[in-house]
Amino acid sequence: MRIHLPACVWPIYAELGEGPVWQAAENAVYFVDIKGRQIHRLTISTGQTQTWKAPDQPGFIVPLADHAFVCGLPDGLYRFDADSGQFSKLKDVETHLPGNRLNDGYVDATGHLWFGSMDDGEEKPTGILYRVNDDGEVVSQDDDYVITNGPALSPDGRTLYHNDTMRRVVYAFDVSEDGTLSRKRIFAAISGDGHPDGMAVDAEGFVWIALFGGWRIERYSPDGKLVEQVPFPCANVTKLAFGGDDLRTVYASTAWKGLSAAERQRQPQAGGLFSFRSPVPGQPQARIQWGFSR
Numbered sequence: 001m002r003i004h005l006p007a008c009v010w011p012i013y014a015e016l017g018e019g020p021v022w023q024a025a026e027n028a029v030y031f032v033d034i035k036g037r038q039i040h041r042l043t044i045s046t047g048q049t050q051t052w053k054a055p056d057q058p059g060f061i062v063p064l065a066d067h068a069f070v071c072g073l074p075d076g077l078y079r080f081d082a083d084s085g086q087f088s089k090l091k092d093v094e095t096h097l098p099g100n101r102l103n104d105g106y107v108d109a110t111g112h113l114w115f116g117s118m119d120d121g122e123e124k125p126t127g128i129l130y131r132v133n134d135d136g137e138v139v140s141q142d143d144d145y146v147i148t149n150g151p152a153l154s155p156d157g158r159t160l161y162h163n164d165t166m167r168r169v170v171y172a173f174d175v176s177e178d179g180t181l182s183r184k185r186i187f188a189a190i191s192g193d194g195h196p197d198g199m200a201v202d203a204e205g206f207v208w209i210a211l212f213g214g215w216r217i218e219r220y221s222p223d224g225k226l227v228e229q230v231p232f233p234c235a236n237v238t239k240l241a242f243g244g245d246d247l248r249t250v251y252a253s254t255a256w257k258g259l260s261a262a263e264r265q266r267q268p269q270a271g272g273l274f275s276f277r278s279p280v281p282g283q284p285q286a287r288i289q290w291g292f293s294r
Contacts, residue, residue, distance in 0.1 A: 003230050006252060006274040010042050010049060013271040017253035019060040019104065019198065020273070022243030022285050029243055029251045030069070031273065032058040034103075039071070039080065042273060044244075052085045060105030060115060063287045070288060072102030072115055077138075079292075090292060093117070093130070093138055100126050104198055104239070106151040111289025112179060114141075114160070116148025122166070129162055131179050132291035141181050142173075150199035150209070150239070154222070155283060161187060161207055163196040170196055170209060170220075188224045190214075198239025203247070203281045210237040210252065217252065234270035235259070242282020250282070251275050 014033035021030045028043040032054070039052045039061055059072040061080060070090065071080040077091040094100050094117055105115035112134075118127040127145030130138050147165035153175065154161075160173045160181060172187035187207070190196050194214015201207050205222040215235050219228035236255040243249050256270040264270060 003228060003279065004277045006230065006232055006250075006276040008233075008269045008272040009251075009275045010040075010273040011269060011271075012040060012049075012273060014038075014040075014253065014255060014273075015271065016238070016255045016257045017271055017273065018238045018255070020239060020241040020251045020253050021062060022241050022247075022251065023063065024243070024285070025067075029241065029273070030061055031239075031251075031253050032061055032071075033271075034059060035257060040273075041082070052080075052082070055087055057101055057120075059102035062105050062107050062113065063285065064292065065111070065287045065289050070105070070113060070292065072105050074101035074120070077102075077113075077115075077132075091132075091136070091138060094128075097126055099124070103127070103147065104149045104151065106153075107286040107288050108153045109157055109283070109286050111286055113288050113291065114151040116145065116151065116162075118145065118147040122146060132288075133179065134290045136291040139179075141179075142171075142184065149197050152199050152201045152207070154201055154205050155203060156205075159222075161199060161201065163199065163209070165195045165197060165212070168195055170199075170207070172224075188220050188226070190218075194235075197237065198253075200240050200242060200250075200282055202242065202278070203283055206280070208240055208250075210239050212236050212238060212255070213258075230276065232274065234267040234272070235263070236270065241285070242278070243285075247281035247284065248278045249275055250278050 015035040069080040113132040129142040149163040168190040170188040173181040174183040194211030197212040217230040240252040
């Protein structure tokens with residue numbers, strides 16, 4: 001399978017670019033800069049860019065059914081309105097863990113939000129994987145993570161993948177109809193440089209994993225075999241999303257966080273937003289349908 005090499009489509013130099021989300025109605029990709037406390041949008045058809053300042057570190061941004069967004073800030077889930085740039089709190093999360101922040105989020109095909117938390121100091125195993133249920137309850141699904149990353153589901157909705165970044169392990173879980181997880185198992189262990197960061201699952205059920213510090217994205221078959229690698233011109237690749245009219249244009253965020261001045265000079269595109277073409281389409285971006293007031 002031939003995958004074109006990534007090209008930088010927005011050299012924005014994000015300190016910790018993360019969480020690209022494709023919005024087909026706008027022909028645009030949104031993403032966050034966690035440490036820069038910003039939300040960004042690139043409109044593909046016009047090349048227009050826009051940036052909003054977040055009140056704190058935005059771990060992720062995902063779309064709501066009413067065309068606003070849910071943004072994960074350190075103390076909870078917020079509604080973000082791109083038209084006004086305003087944030088309003090929806091739910092408290094982990095107010096008893098002031099050293100934690102929210103990190104990565106995903107909306108499954110049924111319209112439920114999954115997201116994780118992490119120790120902002122990247123030392124303590126205080127991170128938790130959550131799901132927001134139909135009634136709005138934020139329910140813990142798994143714990144004992146220093147950094148949670150990349151919840152994503154298979155096309156049939158029966159398998160959830162989740163990264164334990166610091167242990168360099170990708171887990172798979174069985175998912176019941178009510179969202180309960182079971183049969184936790186190792187899907188893949190990362191070898192070589194890099195730690196598993198954000199991910200996406202394509203329409204064929206293959207899992208694409210961004211490697212922070214690894215200079216690449218890896219693609220795994222549904223049985224956990226590494227089948228492809230996409231090299232990048234910078235070390236810290238953080239997450240990817242499938243977009244475009246045919247869902248075959250991949251957008252990937254990167255970061256310069258942790259790079260020395262000399263490394264940044266050698267990686268002038270670090271922190272940019274990249275894109276490349278995939279021979280295989282991704283899954284459509286879902287919107288949150290459950291657990292939040294409409």
